[in-house]
Amino acid sequence: MNLIFYLITFIFGTCIGSFLNCLIYRLNSKQSFLRGRSFCPHCKHELSLFDLIPIFSFIVLKGKCRYCGKKISWQYPLVEIATGGLFLLILNLQFGGSQFSIFSLLTSIRFFYLLIASSLFVLVFVYDLKHYIIPDKVIYSAIGITFFYQLIYSFQAVGPSFWSFLLSAFGAAGFFFLIWLISKGKWMGFGDVKLGFFIGFFLGWPNVLVALFSAFFIGAIIGIGLIALGKKTLKSQVPFAPFLIMGTFIALFWGQNLINWYVNFII
Ligand SMILES: [Zn+2]
Incomplete structure (x- = not known):
């Protein structure tokens, strides 16, 4: 049971990390945060759901954009892993000792x-x-x-x-x-x-x-x-x-x- 909690929390963290990467890009380019789909910063091609799977898509695509072949920054998987890791540490901090019984x-x-x-x-x-x-x-x-x-x-x-x-x-x-x-x-x-x-x-x-x-x-x-x-x-x-x-x-x-x-x- 515990392992499932940890796994869900980590995956949730990597998804939030992926969202943070998007915010970092949009904050700098003065784009609206919540509207519009994600696209490749080089060729502006819209990204499919498959391209947006945290960590996994970076590995499968070997760190390159599927449409233009340009390298994707290491920032993307690193932020996803770091956010996932932080979420795990927070889960452990809040519920680690209590076997998830005290909610x-x-x-x-x-x-x-x-x-x-x-x-x-x-x-x-x-x-x-x-x-x-x-x-x-x-x-x-x-x-x-x-x-x-x-x-x-x-x-x-x-x-x-x-x-x-x-x-x-x-x-x-x-x-x-x-x-x-x-x-x-x-x-x-x-x-x-x-x-x-x-x-x-x-x-x-x-x-x-x-x-x-x-x-x-x-x-x-x-x-x-x-x-x-x-x-x-x-x-x-x-x-x-x-x-x-x-x-x-x-x-x-x-x-x-x-x-x-x-x-x-x-x-
Ligand atoms: Zn591209």
């Missing part, structure tokens, strides 16, 4: 909220990596959804209060705002300030600290790696949102373990 309304709300929020994080991750900008439409929707979720969830569930989540949001945004102000926007864009607000609101205290610390840690390692490989210099612009989002997922799935480990380590 309370509150855990279900949290489960679906986490699926939506992680999809929005994937969207921002890829969009910032490609275009060096975080779309306002996405980040404001994310903050709005999180506001309503926290209103419902944090007032009902045992744990940190709504106000503590809101304070974490302002704390993280304030931190990035200061970096933005001091560096006059060179080290960090204003989009990171808004993303910081979303992350703080999403994780709350103290997980937001784990996210920020992990983000700077991963950013430093990858930054040094890119400079050593000669791909970037100290003056290169590097999008920071992908690191922040990696940090956020680390905090979501392993934050408590990391905090426990750290507390044991220093005592």
Whole structure:
């Protein structure tokens, strides 16, 4: 029974990933999100249902468009697999220990909220990596959804209060705002300030600290790696949102373990 749940969740995640790829493309080309069929970005040929099966169609078509033969970006299967994987981790986080026996309304709300929020994080991750900008439409929707979720969830569930989540949001945004102000926007864009607000609101205290610390840690390692490989210099612009989002997922799935480990380590 469990295996079926995991399988359905993964397949559902890859379909959402496929939809996210489409949104990433349409957000950049200023097309309507929901209307119109999908087409090949090179030859504009409409795609059939078969061409849209996540991961599978990429493998069968050997990564090429069936109509014009142009290479399909690795972004497509990678986003599908990543979203499927994230959905699995969320399923495991929410229902893993309970053998799927405890389906309370509150855990279900949290489960679906986490699926939506992680999809929005994937969207921002890829969009910032490609275009060096975080779309306002996405980040404001994310903050709005999180506001309503926290209103419902944090007032009902045992744990940190709504106000503590809101304070974490302002704390993280304030931190990035200061970096933005001091560096006059060179080290960090204003989009990171808004993303910081979303992350703080999403994780709350103290997980937001784990996210920020992990983000700077991963950013430093990858930054040094890119400079050593000669791909970037100290003056290169590097999008920071992908690191922040990696940090956020680390905090979501392993934050408590990391905090426990750290507390044991220093005592
Ligand atoms: Zn084509």
